[in-house]
Amino acid sequence: MSTVDDLLETDPSLLLVDDDAAFLGRLERAMARRGFDVRTAGSVAAGLAAVAEKPPAYAVVDLRLEDGNGLDVVSALHQKRPDARAVVLTGYGNIATAVTAVKIGAIDYLSKPADADDVINALLATGEDKPEPPENPMSADRVRWEHIQRVYELCDRNVSETARRLNMHRRTLQRILAKRAPR
Known part of the structure; x- marks a missing residue:
């Protein structure tokens, strides 16, 4: 099994898309400390522009953004770069949306508040090993x-x-x- 460093050595590019500036800043710093080359976007439009400019190897996208649906960013990323690994974050978890997210190319769907370790476990998990369940799931x-x-x-x-x-x-x-x- 590859280590985090091995996986990030090939392409550490990560796009974070969230309209919660405080959460986005915390996650950006945490992911940068763990070796990712992080770019951020605060809207669907900015996320789509970032994907069009340079599709990242990894993405963490909030589902509900002020200007639309984060699944549009995941879909655009999957079209530009089919090998990209995207995780959808949301405070409004439901099964139908999770299924849709996976169908368009997301590899996982996490409920907020998710910490950096939960995100990394989801991003880097392979088909054989499932990520650990979250330490503090929502009640x-x-x-x-x-x-x-x-x-x-x-x-x-x-x-x-x-x-x-x-x-x-x-x-x-x-x-x-x-x-x-x-x-």
Whole structure:
């Protein structure tokens, strides 16, 4: 099995695409310390431009960006460079999106908050060895809360429409939305 250094020796280029500037900065520094040649982008448009300019060997792309869907960047990367290894990060995990991400070329799909070690394990895992499960996965309550928040945002923060789509009472939804996010 190749070590991290062996894999990075051939082409250490890494593109990070995320619209959360603080998270992007932390991940950029962590990945650079681990030997990657890191470029960053804060939007789908910037990510697509970076892929068009010089397709990286590795990419870590946030699913939901302010100007669109991060899967567009993964798809463009896979078309330009089929051997590239991309990981999709998201705070809104669901199975349908994970399946779509893998179909268009992502090798893994991680829920935020993912640390640099989780990302590297996913990026460098081969078919024979699966990456270790995350040390601190989201709790079931947190996953439920994230899903509710996602639907709420997709419904333009309309409580009645969100409650209808989630098949729950509007007041129940209001109580959930008023609470802090579970850990």
